[in-house]
Amino acid sequence: MNIRTVVSAALFALLAAGCGSTTPPPTAVLVVNHAGRVSGCRALGTVSDDALDDLQKKAAKLGGNVALMTPQRTAKGGYFGLQDYMTADVYRCDAVPPAATPKS
DSSP: OOHHHHHHHHHHHHHHHHHOOOSOOGGGSEEESOGGGGTTOEEEEEEEESSHHHHHHHHHHTTOSEEEEEEEEEEEEETTEEEEEEEEEEEEOSSOOOOOOOOO
16 A cells, blocks of 8 residues: 555545534424423523524534524624524523423
8 A cells, every 4th residue: 555545545534534423413402482491401502593494503513402592583784684583592401391282
């Protein structure tokens, strides 16, 4: 084997290892509207975006599994004018409480 083959194989291995991620998938982030759903959970930070799936991705990157939507929605300037965006507080909960079921 020559040095070029060894270096190429090493670079490929590093790139392949870098593709693996321990961040939970965005669909694993539960979006809730009631603060009682995050009682006893650890707060990690706040995220904001104009799209819900991107908001979940940001929450997952923080290590959260629950995003509590905050009541404010606001507009901020961008290249294409004002854009509406949403904000959520991100939490890590050991046990995510189920959604309340309506009583009959």
